[in-house]
Amino acid sequence: MNLNLSTPSDVIVAEALKRFSKRELAKHLGKDPRIITAFQRDGVDETYKMALLYLLQSNTPRPNQGKKHDFTFIDLFAGIGGTRMGFERAGGKCVFTSEWDTSAQKTYRANFSVDEHPIIGDIHEITVEGKWDLLPEHDVLVAGFPCQPFSIAGVSKKNSLGRAHGFACDAQGTLFFDIATIIERRRPKAFLLENVKNLMSHDKGNTFRVIKNVLEDELGYKIYPKIIDAKGFVPQHRERIYIVGFREEVGFNWDSFSQPPTDTKCMADILHPNDGSEEVEEPYTVGIEAKVNDKYTLSDKLWNYLQNYANKHRAAGNGFGFGLVNKDSIARTLSARYYKDGSEILVDQGKDKNPRRLTPRECARLMGFDSSEHKFNIVVADTPAYKQFGNSVVVPVITEIAHTMKPSIIQLKERYIRQISLAI
Incomplete structure (x- = not known):
């Protein structure tokens, strides 16, 4: 996206929050994190707009969490x-x-x-x-x-x-x-x-x-x-x-x-809540309630194919099958091929809607890249993002x-x- 001073302030703030948490963004600006909430509500004046544009255009990495090393x-x-x-x-x-x-x-x-x-x-x-x-x-x-x-x-x-x-x-x-x-x-x-x-x-x-x-x-x-x-x-x-x-x-x-005990984590810890309790992060979530973008929902054609393919292998005694998860589940292994159809980890959306893929943000959380202190910067499109997270390590491990x-x-x-x- 080509951002400049004529870009609406809400768009600039939204782009900044894709790369930084409110705490990190405020630290870059030298302000209290509450000012970012004010930006979302009231807009941004020219000075802060220029500062945000500079941050985005200079590709500034996340703040260094301490200089001392052992x-x-x-x-x-x-x-x-x-x-x-x-x-x-x-x-x-x-x-x-x-x-x-x-x-x-x-x-x-x-x-x-x-x-x-x-x-x-x-x-x-x-x-x-x-x-x-x-x-x-x-x-x-x-x-x-x-x-x-x-x-x-x-x-x-x-x-x-x-x-x-x-x-x-x-x-x-x-x-x-x-x-x-x-x-x-x-x-x-x-x-x-x-x-x-x-x-x-x-x-x-x-x-x-x-x-x-x-x-x-x-x-x-x-x-x-x-x-x-x-x-x-x-x-x-x-x-x-x-x-x-x-x-x-x-x-x-x-x-x-x-x-840690294996029953301490479940998919609810990493899934978008879909209830407005988290900030909107386009294109992953949209609208006031920050609901997952429908583009991650499987098409009827792909969903039918995966079900038929699984049934065929099951009848032949093979182990292939898609992995359907809900908020209480533990996911299968996220692989670099996830971008193809997402079959190893599909999120159940109820019987009235096809399941969906994880968003790249959810993949970041599933691999432990996001923490309470910072949001990992995802600066590539979905396909390379899925490959990158699937090839990565689990950070807390x-x-x-x-x-x-x-x-x-x-x-x-x-x-x-x-x-x-x-x-x-």
């Missing part, structure tokens, strides 16, 4: 920044980012300050072309290396197309070895690698054996893998493997990892892992400082 980390295959967000909440400072997808880069830039370091698009600039001066020293390496080569869905699709998968998939699977190259060269104190649960069983366990051999036997790190379900953190059944590694023995274990790792990271930092002081 350790540094690099963010590889960063996506839209879910892992970074979790490690920042645990006191980390990001000093390097790599993400090749330009659409994901756009979302990343809208949510994080990248003034201190650029986003490197292709990690091969470092690992193949040898531009090691671009990669700073760091305490922790974090990477959610591409999971499609190892996922159940990815393997099934590639098998049906006669394509290679896992490490044989040159385009994605071998990116693990780029991570290994960086670990070998920079020797971080710790790392966290994230992937799909199927990584453990892929190729009859051979894939994980290779990964374990590289990390432990070749690179000398001690690894601590754990499969974690996001249920309890968010209302979504999403199992992922998290591989924590430490360069030296620090007595790390998963005992302090706090897994990463936050808890980072907090679990932190004492051991600090222990290694202090040990290193003592070694240096003794050498001097």
Whole structure:
């Protein structure tokens, strides 16, 4: 949307609230959050209109939640920044980012300050072309290396197309070895690698054996893998493997990892209430009551197709079926293919109306990107937004892992400082 001084003030305020919460917007303007409510009710004078336009046109990221940091980390295959967000909440400072997808880069830039370091698009600039001066020293390496080569869905699709998968998939699977190259060269104190649960069983366990051999036997790190379900953190059944590694023995274990009870979250926590109790966020919600836009309701043609397809597979004894949820449900795993038909998570709207897809804002909440303190900035269209959230991590899970790792990271930092002081 082309915004300028002639644009109605209510439109400018609505656009600003798509990117910022009232609290964040007020902080940018140096005012009390109540002034934003006044803007919505009474309009905006010329001075504040110009200030809001400047914020929107300069693509200002969300306010930095504190400058102090306890350790540094690099963010590889960063996506839209879910892992970074979790490690920042645990006191980390990001000093390097790599993400090749330009659409994901756009979302990343809208949510994080990248003034201190650029986003490197292709990690091969470092690992193949040898531009090691671009990669700073760091305490922790974090990477959610591409999971499609190892996922159940990815393997099934590639098998049906006669394509290679896992490490044989040159385009994605071998990116693990780029991570290994960086670990070998920079020797971080710790790392966290994230992937799909199927990584453990892929190729009859051979894939994980290779990964374990590289990390432990070749690179000398001690690894601590754990499969974690996001249920309890968010209302979504999403199992992922998290591989924590430490360069030296620090007595790390998963005992302090706090897994919330699985019955504490339900879809009501992330769905638009449809009753006017939340702010309108076009195009996701419309009208005075902020009801979900009808464009997210399935057409009769698509809904009939999904029902017939599910019935056919059920009759054949197969497991395919759409996932219908209500406010009391736990959702299936949100995938990168959600943009196609939304079949894995469809919101029941009653028998008089077809179900609907989640809105991108609901996807942000389902992945834990939104919090009481800030609203994640969604600056791309629905299709790339669905892909980005489906490919991402659940932020509260990463936050808890980072907090679990932190004492051991600090222990290694202090040990290193003592070694240096003794050498001097």
